[in-house]
Amino acid sequence: MSRPATRRRVIAALAGGTAAVVALVGCVQSDRDEPAAGGEGGDVDSTFVFAASADPASLDPAFASDGESFRVSRQIFEGLVGVEAGTADPAPLLAESWEQSDDGLSYTFQLQDGVTFHDGTDFDATAVCANFDRWYNFTGVAQAESMAYYYTSLFKGYADSPEDAVYDSCAVDDDLVATVTLAQPFAGFISALSLPAFAMQSPAALEEFGADDVGGTEEAPTLSEYANGHPVGTGPFQFEAWERGAQLELSAYGDYWGDQGQVQEIIFRVIDDPTARRQALEAGDIDGYDLVSPADASALEEDGYLIESRDPFTILYLGMNQQVPELQDPRVRQAITMAIDRDQLVSQTLPEGTEVANQFIPPSVAGYNDDITEYAYDPDAARALLADAGYPDGFTVQFNYPTNVSRPYMPNPEEIFTNLSAQLEEVGITVDPQPNAWSPDYLDRIQGGADHGLHLLGWTGDYNDTDNFLGVFFGSQSNEWGFDNQQLFDDLAAARAEPDLDAQIPLYEAINEEVATFAPGVPLAHPAPSLAFSERVESYPTSPVNDEVFNLIELSS
Numbered sequence: 001m002s003r004p005a006t007r008r009r010v011i012a013a014l015a016g017g018t019a020a021v022v023a024l025v026g027c028v029q030s031d032r033d034e035p036a037a038g039g040e041g042g043d044v045d046s047t048f049v050f051a052a053s054a055d056p057a058s059l060d061p062a063f064a065s066d067g068e069s070f071r072v073s074r075q076i077f078e079g080l081v082g083v084e085a086g087t088a089d090p091a092p093l094l095a096e097s098w099e100q101s102d103d104g105l106s107y108t109f110q111l112q113d114g115v116t117f118h119d120g121t122d123f124d125a126t127a128v129c130a131n132f133d134r135w136y137n138f139t140g141v142a143q144a145e146s147m148a149y150y151y152t153s154l155f156k157g158y159a160d161s162p163e164d165a166v167y168d169s170c171a172v173d174d175d176l177v178a179t180v181t182l183a184q185p186f187a188g189f190i191s192a193l194s195l196p197a198f199a200m201q202s203p204a205a206l207e208e209f210g211a212d213d214v215g216g217t218e219e220a221p222t223l224s225e226y227a228n229g230h231p232v233g234t235g236p237f238q239f240e241a242w243e244r245g246a247q248l249e250l251s252a253y254g255d256y257w258g259d260q261g262q263v264q265e266i267i268f269r270v271i272d273d274p275t276a277r278r279q280a281l282e283a284g285d286i287d288g289y290d291l292v293s294p295a296d297a298s299a300l301e302e303d304g305y306l307i308e309s310r311d312p313f314t315i316l317y318l319g320m321n322q323q324v325p326e327l328q329d330p331r332v333r334q335a336i337t338m339a340i341d342r343d344q345l346v347s348q349t350l351p352e353g354t355e356v357a358n359q360f361i362p363p364s365v366a367g368y369n370d371d372i373t374e375y376a377y378d379p380d381a382a383r384a385l386l387a388d389a390g391y392p393d394g395f396t397v398q399f400n401y402p403t404n405v406s407r408p409y410m411p412n413p414e415e416i417f418t419n420l421s422a423q424l425e426e427v428g429i430t431v432d433p434q435p436n437a438w439s440p441d442y443l444d445r446i447q448g449g450a451d452h453g454l455h456l457l458g459w460t461g462d463y464n465d466t467d468n469f470l471g472v473f474f475g476s477q478s479n480e481w482g483f484d485n486q487q488l489f490d491d492l493a494a495a496r497a498e499p500d501l502d503a504q505i506p507l508y509e510a511i512n513e514e515v516a517t518f519a520p521g522v523p524l525a526h527p528a529p530s531l532a533f534s535e536r537v538e539s540y541p542t543s544p545v546n547d548e549v550f551n552l553i554e555l556s557s
Helices: 067-076 125-136 149-155 203-208 225-229 274-282 294-302 330-338 342-349 379-388 413-426 438-448 470-474 486-496 501-518
Strands: 012-016 019-023 047-052 081-083 090-092 095-100 106-111 167-174 177-182 237-243 247-252 265-270 288-290 306-309 314-320 395-403 429-437 454-460 521-526 530-533 537-539
Touching: 047 274, 067 237, 067 247, 067 265, 090 095, 106 125, 125 149, 125 167, 125 177, 125 203, 149 470, 225 237, 274 288, 274 294, 274 530, 294 306, 294 530, 314 330, 330 379, 330 521, 342 413, 342 521, 395 413, 395 438, 413 429, 413 454, 429 438, 470 486, 470 501, 486 501
Parallel strands: 047 265, 047 288, 395 429, 395 454
Antiparallel strands: 012 019, 019 095, 081 090, 095 106, 106 177, 167 177, 237 247, 247 265, 288 530, 306 530, 314 454, 314 521
């Protein structure tokens, strides 16, 4: 895996007591016939064409949770905190340093000087506080799981319901110094700020284009003018145009504060079929694509294409909605777990390098439990449990899965659905197929209401913190899982508030065991997604958390 240079950032950590300080010491070949002038493109063709598997769901990262939205967001926006190249660990970005108070409730950020938003306005402490206060003051549909997914999951409450809120306030101490105060400790706060959902956006543009003017319902929200075509950040690329279902165009921001790099124009072409993406690469119509089908990776590499694989930092799971009466019984959920041969699923449908999962976090994340209770593949035991639960002849359940999409944790959902359906049918569970197009229908259906049963979904870890997996999935009541388990919610809240990692690890090990016996779903696999690039791509900033910004791509002529 390539390890290109970082975005002018280095971590230096100093500790005093419990205080922590971190300091910074389609579009076809004709689209790129003419090299762009300026920047660092030189004689290199500076237009980079990347095949996306789907449109972004939103150009406002605060109202997004999907990988294609965040792929675009990472080019346009930056947060206070970034990710150290090639890792899942936090690093300074728009904040060049920060200090944490002894009680873990306040964080003072020293900001980079000379940074501007793409609309020419200054990035400063006032802008930082405007963004934090914006998130906290979301109302109505904006608070829905299908909209502010990350803020709701991680910060728990809003100004109109502050009882459980993690955020309290933000103060402008100086032009380039802002202090964020929390209402309760959140050990993963700094790491969480590396999420695109918490990127800094131009307050002027947010106001001008009505960023918070969202409508519709929780099940079918509608986006603002801003989220549909006016995103303004501080990143190396600025928005140009978006033709839905076809392509999205970005151009280099001339006043970018960091290293601009060779790429001066990005074209994201929407190609939802993996075979069509491979054919576009072979035809020279694109420079690269993600989510390479397992069958294609070896053949492309043999033909001279660059294949990059991310370290597995993902989880693919079979979710169970406990609003469905049959799925409320833990014996049924455990039986479903025992009905699935995960080894077969991985070997037949998932990329090389994929690891079989037995819990909802990868082995590299703190709190992974080596002694967890497992429900091994055993169809006979599954049938016996179903009979014990009152279903000797099985039952029928909806099985929801997405179509026309590939995700890092789920490169081929239709194949995975077919494989799992056959296994469930063997133990007497009749599947009622419920396919939905990924954007916007599938996530809205799973996260926006109760009309779903078993469902395929997953997660690419955003940063190296257990709460980013377990807390996001099971930290509170949600439409996806449909259960109310206050003990689990309380245990996760206690673990996320523990600032000492050594003390936190056994808490999460116990929670992993608690989740295993409760069986809200079946952890299936930790897929290792691959990317493929044309020969002119010399290096690509591969990241386990997809923090891949295209100004770091190195191209040959």
